[in-house]
Amino acid sequence: MARDDIRLHVVSGKGGTGKTTVAAALALALATGGRRTLLVEVEGRQGIAQLFDVPPLPYSERKVAVAPGGGDVYALAIDAEEAMLDYLDMFYSLRRAGSALRRMGAIEFATTIAPGLRDVLLTGKFCEAVKRQEDGEFVYDAVIVDAPPTGRVTRFLNVNREVADIAKVGPIRSQADSVMRVINSPHTAVHLVTLLEEMPVQETIDGVEALHNNGLPSGQIIVNMLRTPLLDDDELAAASNDTLDRDTITADLKAAGVIGRRGATTAALVEALVDEARDHAERVELERQERDRLDRLGLPIVSLPLVEGGIDLSALYDLASQLREQGLR
Amino acid sequence: MTAPAKKPRARATPVAPPARPATWDVDALIDNEATRIIVCCGSGGVGKTTTAAALGLRAAERGRRVCVMTIDPARRLAQSMGLTELDNEPRPVSGVQGDGELSAMMLDMKRTFDEMVEGHADADRAEQILSNPFYQALSSSFAGTQEYMAMEKLGRLRATADSEGTWDLIIVDTPPSRSALDFLDAPARMGSFLDGRFIRLLTAPARSAGKGFGRLVSTGFGMFTSVLTKVIGGQVLRDLQAFVGAFEALFGGFRERAEATYSLLQEEGTSFVVVAVPERDALREASYFVERLKADQMPLAGLVLNRVQATGAPMLSEEQALAGAERLDEAEEGELTSSLLHLHAQRMATLSRQHHLADRFSGAHPGVAVAEVPAFAGDVHDLEGLRQVGRFLAGELSR
Numbered sequence: 014m015a016r017d018d019i020r021l022h023v024v025s026g027k028g029g030t031g032k033t034t035v036a037a038a039l040a041l042a043l044a045t046g047g048r049r050t051l052l053v054e055v056e057g058r059q060g061i062a063q064l065f066d067v068p069p070l071p072y073s074e075r076k077v078a079v080a081p082g083g084g085d086v087y088a089l090a091i092d093a094e095e096a097m098l099d100y101l102d103m104f105y106s107l108r109r110a111g112s113a114l115r116r117m118g119a120i121e122f123a124t125t126i127a128p129g130l131r132d133v134l135l136t137g138k139f140c141e142a143v144k145r146q147e148d149g150e151f152v153y154d155a156v157i158v159d160a161p162p163t164g165r166v167t168r169f170l171n172v173n174r175e176v177a178d179i180a181k182v183g184p185i186r187s188q189a190d191s192v193m194r195v196i197n198s199p200h201t202a203v204h205l206v207t208l209l210e211e212m213p214v215q216e217t218i219d220g221v222e223a224l225h226n227n228g229l230p231s232g233q234i235i236v237n238m239l240r241t242p243l244l245d246d247d248e249l250a251a252a253s254n255d256t257l258d259r260d261t262i263t264a265d266l267k268a269a270g271v272i273g274r275r276g277a278t279t280a281a282l283v284e285a286l287v288d289e290a291r292d293h294a295e296r297v298e299l300e301r302q303e304r305d306r307l308d309r310l311g312l313p314i315v316s317l318p319l320v321e322g323g324i325d326l327s328a329l330y331d332l333a334s335q336l337r338e339q340g341l342r
Numbered sequence: 343m344t345a346p347a348k349k350p351r352a353r354a355t356p357v358a359p360p361a362r363p364a365t366w367d368v369d370a371l372i373d374n375e376a377t378r379i380i381v382c383c384g385s386g387g388v389g390k391t392t393t394a395a396a397l398g399l400r401a402a403e404r405g406r407r408v409c410v411m412t413i414d415p416a417r418r419l420a421q422s423m424g425l426t427e428l429d430n431e432p433r434p435v436s437g438v439q440g441d442g443e444l445s446a447m448m449l450d451m452k453r454t455f456d457e458m459v460e461g462h463a464d465a466d467r468a469e470q471i472l473s474n475p476f477y478q479a480l481s482s483s484f485a486g487t488q489e490y491m492a493m494e495k496l497g498r499l500r501a502t503a504d505s506e507g508t509w510d511l512i513i514v515d516t517p518p519s520r521s522a523l524d525f526l527d528a529p530a531r532m533g534s535f536l537d538g539r540f541i542r543l544l545t546a547p548a549r550s551a552g553k554g555f556g557r558l559v560s561t562g563f564g565m566f567t568s569v570l571t572k573v574i575g576g577q578v579l580r581d582l583q584a585f586v587g588a589f590e591a592l593f594g595g596f597r598e599r600a601e602a603t604y605s606l607l608q609e610e611g612t613s614f615v616v617v618a619v620p621e622r623d624a625l626r627e628a629s630y631f632v633e634r635l636k637a638d639q640m641p642l643a644g645l646v647l648n649r650v651q652a653t654g655a656p657m658l659s660e661e662q663a664l665a666g667a668e669r670l671d672e673a674e675e676g677e678l679t680s681s682l683l684h685l686h687a688q689r690m691a692t693l694s695r696q697h698h699l700a701d702r703f704s705g706a707h708p709g710v711a712v713a714e715v716p717a718f719a720g721d722v723h724d725l726e727g728l729r730q731v732g733r734f735l736a737g738e739l740s741r
Contacts, residue, residue: 029387162386211721212416243681243688257678265676271658271666271683278657285654286682293685295719321691323622
C-alpha cells in the first residue's frame with residue numbers, strides 16, 4: 014500500500030531507542046511539501062517540546078515546526094485528565110460536574126484505575142484528530158503518535174477488548190469501538206524503532222508477534238542510531254582474528270605524522286588502535302546477527318544514522334529527509 | 343540465532359578527566375555486614391538489572407548470603423542465574439564461587455498482589471476479591487502497581503531474612519518506570535488512592551447504586567452517581583462498588599505495610615545505588631533521584647555509570663587522529679590505517695561528550711562517588727560476565 018494511504022502512524026520501540034526522535038522526524042517527513050501533520054505525545058514527558066525547542070506543550074494543538082517545501086507540524090501532549098473532562102463535556106455537557114469530580118479525586122481514579130479507561134481516553138483523543146474534517150477535508154494529512162514502549166503498545170492500542178469485558182454496553186463501549194475502527198483500519202500502521210542490539214531486537218520481535226496476534230497492523234521496522242561501517246569485510250575479519258599488520262600500521266602512522274613526538278607510546282598506540290578495531294569488528298558482527306533476526310520478520314526496514322552529539326533541530330530535519338528517501342513520505 | 347557467549351572485554355582504560363569525584367569503594371559497601379538492603383534505581387535501559395546482579399554475585403563471592411530480586415531481566419541474563427520461570431520465590435544460583443550464597447528471583451507482580459490479599463482477608467473474601475474484574479485490572483495495570491509490589495516483596499523478603507536468617511543482604515532492582523522516582527512515590531500514591539475521598543464515597547452508599555438516584559439521596563451524591571452511571575454504565579458501577587466494598591477492610595493493612603516498607607528504606611542498613619549511562623536524559627533522571635534521596639534522608643551509596651566509552655590511546659586526540667587520517671587520504675595510501683584513525687576519532691568524540699556530561703553531574707553533586715563500567719561489545723549474559731562487571735564496579739579493573 015502506498016504510504017499516502019496511512020493516516021495514523023503509531024511509533025513504538027524499547028525505551029532508549031529514540032522513538033520520540035523518530036516520531037518527530039516522521040512528522041516532519043510526512044508534512045514536507047505543503048501537508049499538515051499532528052505529532053502526539055501520550056506519556057506526559059514533554060519530549061516533543063524539548064526536541065523542537067519550544068516551551069512545554071499545553072493540552073492543545075500547537076504548530077511546532079515548518080517542514081521543507083512548506084507544510085506544518087502541529088503537536089499535542091495529551092493529558093488523560095483533561096481528555097476525560099473533554100469527554101464529559103463533549104458527550105454530556107458535564108464540564109462543571111467534571112470539575113467537581115476532579116476535586117473528589119474521581120477523575121484521577123477513573124484515569125488510573127478504571128481498566129484501560131486512561132488508554133481509551135488517550136487513543137480516543139488522537140483517533141478523533143485522525144478523523145477530524147473541515148469543509149469535507151481531513152484537517153491532518155497524517156497523525157503520528159509517540160506511543161508507549163513496545164512492551165505496552167499492544168495493550169495500549171487494544172484497550173477496547175479489555176473495556177469490552179467490563180462495559181458490555183454504554184457510552185464507554187461505543188467510544189472504544191469507534192477508536193478501534195480507526196486503529197484496525199488499513200490506514201493505520203504501527204512502526205517499531207530498534208537498535209541493532211540484543212534486547213531491543215528481541216523486544217521488536219516479541220512486539221511484532223504481539224501485534225500480529227492481536228490483529229494490529231505492523232508497519233516499518235526503523236533501525237535507529239546506525240553507525241557507518243568504517244572497515245570493509247576483509248579488514249573486519251583481520252581485526253577480529255588479530256591479523257592486522259602492525260608493521261604497516263606503524264609505518265602509516267609515521268608517514269601521517271601521528272607518531273614521533275612520543276616514541277615510547279608508538280607500540281602502545283598501535284596496540285590500542287588494533288584493540289579498538291577488534292572491538293568494532295565484534296560489534297559489527299553482533300549488529301549483523303541482530304539485523305539478520307530482524308530481516309527474518311519479513312517487514313520493511315528503514316535505517317537512520319547515529320547522530321553524534323545529540324539531536325538538535327537540524328539533525329531532526331536531516332533524519333526526516335532520510336526517512337523520505339527511504340519511502341516514508 | 344544468538345550471539346556468541348563471549349566474555350565482555352574491555353582492555354582499554356577510560357581516561358581520567360580532571361576533577362572527578364573520589365572513586366567509590368564498592369567492596370566496602372557490600373562487605374559491611376551492616377548493609378542489609380541495596381536498592382538499584384535509575385531510568386529504563388541503563389543496566390539496573392545487570393548492576394544488581396553483578397553486585398549480588400560479587401557480594402556472594404566475598405562471603406555474603408545474598409538475595410537478588412530482579413524485575414524484568416533480559417532472558418539470557420535470567421537464564422545465567424538459573425531463573426527459567428517466574429515463580430516469585432528466590433532460588434539458589436549455582437556456579438557461585440567461595441563461601442557465600444546467592445539466590446535470585448524475578449518479581450511476579452500479580453502473584454505478589456494476590457498473596458497480599460490472601461494474607462489480609464479470610465478465604466471467602468479473598469476469593470471474592472481475586473475474581474473481581476476491577477481487582478484484576480488493579481493488580482495488573484494500575485499505574486504504580488509494579489513499584490508498589492516491588493516494595494511489598496522487598497518487605498516480605500526482609501521479614502523472611504530476619505525470621506529465618508536466610509539472607510544477610512537483599513539487593514533489589516527497580517521497575518523500568520518512566521521516571522526513577524516512581525519507585526519512591528508509588529507507596530504514597532497507592533496509599534492516598536486507597537484512602538481517598540472517592541473510594542470512601544463509593545463504599546458508603548453501595549446500596550443505592552443503580553437505583554433511582556436523585557430522590558432521597560443528597561444532591562451532591564446524586565449528581566456524582568448519575569454522572570458515573572452515565573459515563574461508565576450502571577453495571578460497571580455496581581461491579582466497582584462490589585469490589586471496593588470487599589476491598590475496604592484491607593485498606594488499613596495495606597497502608598500500614600506500605601508505610602513500614604517505606605521506613606525500611608530509611609534505615610541505616612539500606613543503601614541506594616543510582617544507575618545511569620553517560621547520556622543526557624539518564625543523567626538528568628539520576629540527578630532528580632539523588633536530590634530526592636537527599637530530601638527524604640535516604641542513604642545514597644553512589645552512582646554506577648554504565649557503558650562508559652574506553653580507549654587505550656588517550657594520548658591521541660580526536661583532532662590529531664582526524665588530521666593523520668586526512669594526510670593518509672591525501673597521499674592515497676594507508677587506507678586501513680586511515681580507517682583505524684577514523685574509528686579512534688569517533689571513539690574520542692563519544693568519550694569527550696560522555697566526560698562532559700559526567701563532569702556536569704559531578705559538578706552538581708560533588709559528594710556523590712562514582713563507579714564506572716565500560717561499554718562492552720555484547721550484552722552480559724553469564725556469571726563470568728557479571729563477575730567482570732563486578733570487578734569494574736569495585737575498581738579492580740580499568741584503573
